[in-house]
Amino acid sequence: MENKLEQLFQVDNEEWLTTLPRYQQIRIKELVDSTNSYEEAAKQWLNAMPENTFPFGGVEQARNIFIEKVRDEIEKFLSGDEKYADEHKQLLSSSEILQKTLVSSVSAAIAPVIGTAAAYILPVVVLVFMTMTKIADQPIVIAGQTSNAVLLSESDWASVQETLYLLSVPGMRESIREGLTTPIEECDRELQW
Amino acid sequence: MSYSALANIVFAVGRTGSNGVELLLGTATLLNSPGKFVTAAHVTNKDDQNLVVVLRPYNSIDDYQDTSDSQVQVIPVRIEAIDPFTDLCILAADIDVSSNLSIGSTNILNVGSVVDIFGYPHADHGRLVLTHQRTEIGARILIKNGIVKTKHVVLNTQARPGQSGSPIFSAYTTTVVAILIGSYAPGGGGGILLGGVDPHTLHQTTHAVSVEYIMEML
Numbered sequence: 001m002e003n004k005l006e007q008l009f010q011v012d013n014e015e016w017l018t019t020l021p022r023y024q025q026i027r028i029k030e031l032v033d034s035t036n037s038y039e040e041a042a043k044q045w046l047n048a049m050p051e052n053t054f055p056f057g058g059v060e061q062a063r064n065i066f067i068e069k070v071r072d073e074i075e076k077f078l079s080g081d082e083k084y085a086d087e088h089k090q091l092l093s094s095s096e097i098l099q100k101t102l103v104s105s106v107s108a109a110i111a112p113v114i115g116t117a118a119a120y121i122l123p124v125v126v127l128v129f130m131t132m133t134k135i136a137d138q139p140i141v142i143a144g145q146t147s148n149a150v151l152l153s154e155s156d157w158a159s160v161q162e163t164l165y166l167l168s169v170p171g172m173r174e175s176i177r178e179g180l181t182t183p184i185e186e187c188d189r190e191l192q193w
Numbered sequence: 194m195s196y197s198a199l200a201n202i203v204f205a206v207g208r209t210g211s212n213g214v215e216l217l218l219g220t221a222t223l224l225n226s227p228g229k230f231v232t233a234a235h236v237t238n239k240d241d242q243n244l245v246v247v248l249r250p251y252n253s254i255d256d257y258q259d260t261s262d263s264q265v266q267v268i269p270v271r272i273e274a275i276d277p278f279t280d281l282c283i284l285a286a287d288i289d290v291s292s293n294l295s296i297g298s299t300n301i302l303n304v305g306s307v308v309d310i311f312g313y314p315h316a317d318h319g320r321l322v323l324t325h326q327r328t329e330i331g332a333r334i335l336i337k338n339g340i341v342k343t344k345h346v347v348l349n350t351q352a353r354p355g356q357s358g359s360p361i362f363s364a365y366t367t368t369v370v371a372i373l374i375g376s377y378a379p380g381g382g383g384g385i386l387l388g389g390v391d392p393h394t395l396h397q398t399t400h401a402v403s404v405e406y407i408m409e410m411l
Contacts, residue, residue, distance in 0.1 A: 023409040027278060027341070034340045044339045048277035049235075050402075051337045054382035054394045055280075055375040056357040057219045057236040065239075117241040117272035 004092060005078060006155075008099055013130045019100040020126055028123045032130075042067050042127040065116055070124050073110040084109050103129065196309065196325065196362075197253040202292045203360060204246040205313045205321055206236055206284070207267070214247055214265060217316035220358040221246055221270075221284055222369065223292040224411070231407055232358035233374045234275050234282040241272040246286065249321060254311075258322050265321070274410035278341040279402055280374045283410050294360075297368040298405035299333060299346045306330045307364035310348065310373060316355025317389075326350050327364065336400065344403040346371055352399040361401050371401035 017025050031041035046065050049055075055062075077084040087109040091097060104118070107125045111118040142149040152160075166172050202223045207214040219236030223229070230246060237244060245267035251258060273285040302308065310326040328350035335342045348361065352373060361371040376382075377398040382391045 021274065021410075023274065023276060026409075027276065030340060045277065048338050048341075049381065050280055050343075050345075050374060050400070052377060052379055052381060053336065053375045053400050054378035054391060055233070055235040056352055056354045056373065056394075057233065057238070062235065063238055063240065112242060115242075116239050117237070117275065119272045120239045120275045120277075 004097060005102065008097065008102055009129070009133045011099065011133065013133050015099055016103070016126045016130050016133065019103045020123055024123050028127065032127075038127045038131045039067060042070075042124045045123050045127075063115060065114055065121075065124075067124065067128075069114060070110070070121065071128055073113055074106055074125060074128050077106050077109055083113070099129075196311070197255055199311055200249070200251045200254045200256070200323060202294065203311045203323060204230070204248060205316055205355070206232055206270075206358065207245050207247045209243045209245055209267060214245065214267060217247070217313065217319060217321065217355060219316065219355060220312040220360075220373075222294070222358075222360040223290065224283075224296070224407075225291050225294055226411060227291045228286045228288045229273070229291070229411065230270065230284040230286070231360070231369075231372060231404065232282050232284060233372055233402075234277050234280045235374070236358045237272055237275070237282055237284075239272070239275060239277070241270065241284075244270050244272070244284070246270055246284070247321065249323070251323075254323055254325065260320065260322060263321075276406065276410065278338045279343050279406040280338075281372060281402060281404075281407055281410065283407060293367060295368045296404055296408060297363060297370040299344050299371050299401075299403035300405070301363060301368075302330050302333065302346060302370055304330055304332060308346075308348065308370065309362040309364050310350070310352075310356070310359050311362075312352075312356040312359030312373065314353040314356050317353075320355070331398070334400075336402075343406065345374075345400050346403070347377075348373070348399040348401055349397050350399055351395070351397050352376055360404075369404050371404050373399060373401045375400055 031044050035041050080088045087105060091105045103125055107118040107122045111121050142151055204221050206218045206221045208216045219232055221230040221232040224231055248266040268286045270284040270286045272282060274283040307329055314324055328348050331347035331349040334345050334347060336345045356373050359373040360369045363370050376394045378393040382393040
């Protein structure tokens with residue numbers, strides 16, 4: 001994902017919700033609060049149907065939209081897949097990209113591919129982005145039968161690598177600690193290289 | 194109040210193909226907001242590609258509607274707002290026309306209240322006749338949809354495919370109180386079809402959702 005887009009995920013999850021129209025914000029918040037899962041909330045949105053009611057619409061077979069398909073298309077869009085090359089390029093050419101711009105651009109681009117309307121898929125895109133932000137926020141423990149694994153964001157991984165490198169330099173740890181305890185007035189005003 | 198003007202307010206919803214309107218999906222109503230229509234969300238199948246409202250050449254609902262005349266005009270529409278939990282949907286067209294209807298709620302109805310229904314029954318067979326039914330409210334009910342419960346009324350009349358999205362008026366007024374969405378069917382029906390008809394739906398227990406929910410969608 002481009003840096004310009006990556007930065008959009010350095011936000012509080014609640015910010016994604018504000019990109020939705022008010023009526024969808026309320027509905028999605030209710031779903032997230034009750035399911036405690038962004039993915040489950042997205043599934044409930046996609047499968048919603050009044051109980052015990054036979055719809056009297058026309059002859060079209062009701063279409064099922066799966067969260068996995070939505071997620072796949074979002075990933076293709078974000079990675080600049082050629083299917084979405086034009087929309088991706090257009091988005092990146094904007095001087096400022098806001099969360100709302102990203103949500104609308106992705107929804108409008110993937111809706112016809114999935115066979116649905118942008119207004120309908122909008123909350124699902126937001127919930128997928130909230131999942132991605134959550135992953136970026138904190139490591140996820142993947143439980144195995146004999147041992148566990150940890151999934152963490154690329155930026156966190158880079159940060160860990162940087163720390164390990166600095167600590168591998170002899171005397172670096174002590175130098176940093178000494179620096180942290182040195183009063184500001186004792187610091188040199190001019191660097192002596 | 195005369196309902197004659199509804200011929201220019203209540204329309205069929207369809208989907209076009211290479212041969213013009215290929216599918217008739219339900220009913221939509223022009224709102225008191227330029228270019229905005231309300232319908233049931235499931236009517237659109239949540240997809241607005243090639244979605245249109247269908248216009249017939251009548252100025253009054255009292256005109257003789259020629260059932261052999263298949264000439265129609267269409268207005269392309271897009272889904273502007275949709276809520277699968279209330280099954281309501283706002284369609285938008287690039288036209289500067291609105292109606293004089295007001296939006297009410299099922300809260301103003303009691304059991305026994307008389308209501309008027311306008312829609313396109315049998316649209317699934319290609320029949321395009323704007324039809325009026327008058328009935329009474331059988332019950333006020335809450336219908337569950339996932340974690341959400343919404344207000345509905347039971348209409349004591351039989352409905353058919355094509356009537357989803359039909360406006361329900363408090364009788365003799367221009368106030369829309371509900372939108373027809375379907376009929377009671379245990380488990381949602383769809384198990385057996387006889388001649389294209391689900392026998393579970395052959396009864397007079399028809400469901401309509403309170404239209405108040407569209408206020409937050411406009």
